[in-house]
Amino acid sequence: MNSTERRALAGLASLYVFRMLGLFMVLPVLSLYGSDYSGSTPALLGLALGAYGLSQAILQIPLGVLSDRWGRKPVIYIGLAVFALGSVVAAITDSVYGLIAGRILQGAGAIAAATMALAADLTRDENRGKAMAAIGASIGVAFVLAVVLGPLVAGLGGLSAIFWLTALLALVGMLLVWRLVPNPAVSTRRGPRAGDFSTLLAGGMVWRLVSGVFFLHLLLTALFVPLPLVLLEQLQLPSTGHWKLYAPLMLGAFVVMLPLMRVAEKRQQVPAAMRLALLGLIFGALALMPSITGGWIIVCLGLFFLAFNLLEALLPAQLTRVAPAECRGAATGLYATAQFLGAFAGGSVSGLLFGQGGAGAVATFLLGVLLVWSVSWWQLRGTRVPVVSS
Structure with a gap:
């Protein structure tokens, strides 16, 4: 990577860390x-938790299209401002309905599509996978830090303290984009033509990649509904110590994933690598099986995180290659929408199944999802997207 690419990646990865940390x-x-909020019920708290993902899913495509027309940075600034406003609303309310409204506003700052498109604008094709891998890793870093910091911050000032900190982090994100992230050399403000967008939607590869991220985040969210209890029962690991397991597994998975991704892209075998990673996701389902105990659970989770990180890097990299430059924001908007819808579907279905049939029922569901995904991806074999230097 050259200095411009490194600078852009540092700024955008840091933006992801600060924004996702608050969430x-x-x-x-x-x-x-x-339960401290007036009018609070379990159902309304669940709605407050999921409201963010719902508004994200609704607005990713519109804001992605606007980033094609207005430019990436203006949309990112607007999204961060709306996100900060939602955080303030959630911080000052004492009603569960105000909390829901704040979470909806937070989600309305849907900048994932514009941010991914900007990362693609500022990196050459051969470095796209590494850029997406670094952004994916920043999300993992934010997750690990949040598991540790969330209970600490809430212990000092309740949920309000977390939301005030989240608003501050959004403002820091604006500063990072302004000071660190360069402007794209080629203007993206012409906006997509109807023919460009029709070509995008007609592309079979685009829909396979979009369905892929839907299934991927469905699996991840569904896995994490029963997983904490499985770790408690099988490994006697309390919730306050889960980060001690997740942190090394995620770090190790990322370190191993990088050379695999480089080899796949260098040899133009990305579809084969994605199919192999899809098989690796099976281990996530196996980790929930009652017959898998002790250290084998850790092994299964490690392989699952490796496969997840590989797909998390390869999927958006491939999408930005096959999507026309004029429609890149729209394509990443479609991608981000599928991502959040997958997370919503995975959590909802897994919660229902876990309540009725335990972790084994969720494992069976995950295996069924993987079977459907495998069938939908069957035609990926032999499909290559060339890597062209720019």
């Missing part, structure tokens, strides 16, 4: 502190 910190504490 992830809510996850381990919302159910604990949510």
